[in-house]
Structures are given as structure tokens and as C-alpha cells.
Amino acid sequence: MIKKMGIRWNLRRLMAAKDMFQTTDLVPLLAERGIQLSREQVFRLVTQAPQRLSMDILAALCDILGCTPNDLIEVEVVNAEVRKTAAETSGPAPAVRRTSIRRPEGL
Template sequence: MLDQLDLVLRWFLDDVRGKFPDSPALFADESGGHLHQGTVRNRLRYLMELEGRPAADRFSPHALRRACATHNYERGVDLVAIQQLLGHWTVSSTMRYVRPSATFIEDAYRRAVTTTLGELSGEEPHAVNIKWKLRMAAAQREVWTGAQLRRLLAERAGLELSSASVSALFTKEPSQVKMSTLAALCTALECTPNDLIEVDTTPVERPAAPPRPAADLPRVASARGRSMPPI
């Protein structure tokens, strides 16, 4: 399933669902009925207050839907697929949910310009394979959790990131990383960008263009009126 969602559902069914009354509802409340959206919103607010999260870093369940739409769009998922995933009636509703970051827009523009210039100049395209090695670099420095990394970012680099942002950097391969964030990670872990990113560039052979058919040349007539093959 998407992003190993089956593992999360298996954990929920094995360890959590059995603590609530038996009913057809997957996410049930204390009485076995369907969990109300207001209950989810209030519980999320309570947990963030309990954590002591700053007001600027707090979010709602609706913000999670917007983040889901935006992240999937930036990862290359088609808008129609995101529409079905979120249960929207029209794609126009989904488009209002998608809010690409400034870095995503800049990267898309650079890719388009680079591709166009490469085609005009006749340069061979290259396939780029990028591997995100933050977890390995952190483990080599005995940083095992996102909470530890978040504390190092604040203490050594002066960068305050939300727990969700650090967790995403720590557990997933990001579609893009700001230069300021990359520099802060290097400062916090006392490493270089090469310790965090591995780039493999492999030339891709462009398929040979089919030979153009030779243009038909006019046949030359001889003195006797018979046509001669072209010389």
C-alpha cells in the first residue's frame, strides 16, 4: 500500500482497535460509533498543547489533507489520482488543496529550462540517481532519533524545525531540500553535503535518428530522349 500504510493499519488493528467496542466502524469512539471529526480535531489540539508545540507549528486535520495533496503532487502523483485519494468531486477542488513550495516551483523551472537548452544544443541527456543518506550519516554520529536531530539542529545550527519536518527528513527521501536546511544539517552533524547526498550520473544514449530518405533528383534526358540515371 501507499508509503507502507498497511503496516500502520496492521499495528492499529492488532494493538489499538481491540481496546474499543466491537462495531463495523474502523475508527470507533468509546461507544463503538464512528469517530467524529470534531473529536479528532480536539484530541490533536490537546496532544500538541501537551507537547508544548509553539502556536506557529500547530496544525489541524484539514492541514494534514492539504499536506497530503501537496506532497503527493510534488512527488509526481497525477492530480486525478490525488482527487480520488482525497475523495473530491472535481479536480478543481484538489487544485485548491495543492500548494507547491517555492523550491518545488524553482526546481521545476530549472528542469524545464535545462531540458530545453539541452535539446537545442544537442547535448546528451543524463539520468541522475540521488540517494538521501541522512539516517546513515546520523547513525554514524550516534544520532538515532528525530528528536535528537531536532535538538542538534536547534543547538548547533539555530534552526527550529517541527517534529513532523525532522521526522520526514529522517525517515523519507525528500523530493527537494532547501540549501539552508542542508547547511544546517551539515552543521548539526558536523559533516559535509557528500555525507548526506550521493549522486550517480549515468549517461543515457540517445536513440539514433532514422536515416532520412534521399530526395528524388530529376532524371537527366539524353540526346536521344531517353532518361539517364542521376550522376
């Protein structure tokens, strides 16, 4: 059995609790802590869970929001039980298509 894990990214909720409703509110606060991100990067950071996050950014966010990493990131089980069967792991072999390359006449 395989457990499918996911995360709940709580940055937007924690920002709202600190009366920060614009994603751009974070830009100068991050810069004060040595984190230089564009407005677009901060927007993505706030609106969607990051796949990768540097420890420096995580530490800066925790400092800005007065929280811990556990407040920002909640690990959750998406599918409690995902059972792989032989049929799922090895489907039919892809069809093989033979191709021939022909030279143009006269070469």
C-alpha cells in the same frame, strides 16, 4: 540520449555513525542552529530524500554531523541511457468527446 539522475540521501546513515538513532534527536540540535522544524518534518527529512532543501538546513545538518554536503547527498545515474523515440514522445491523440449542455425545461 537522456541520463536519468537520482540521489542517495545519507542522513540516516550519518546520524547512526554519531549514535543518533531517533529522528527526534535532531530537533533540538537544529533549533540550536536557528532551524525550527516539527518532529514530523524532521522525520520526513530523515526517512526520505528531500526534493527541495534550504541551504540553512543543509549547513545545519553538516555542522551537526561534522560532514560536507557531498557526504549527505550522493548523485548517481539511475538509467545510464534512456533513448526517446518519436513513438514514445507522441502517442495517439486523446479521444475527443463532445458534450452538450441542455437547459432544464421551463427556464
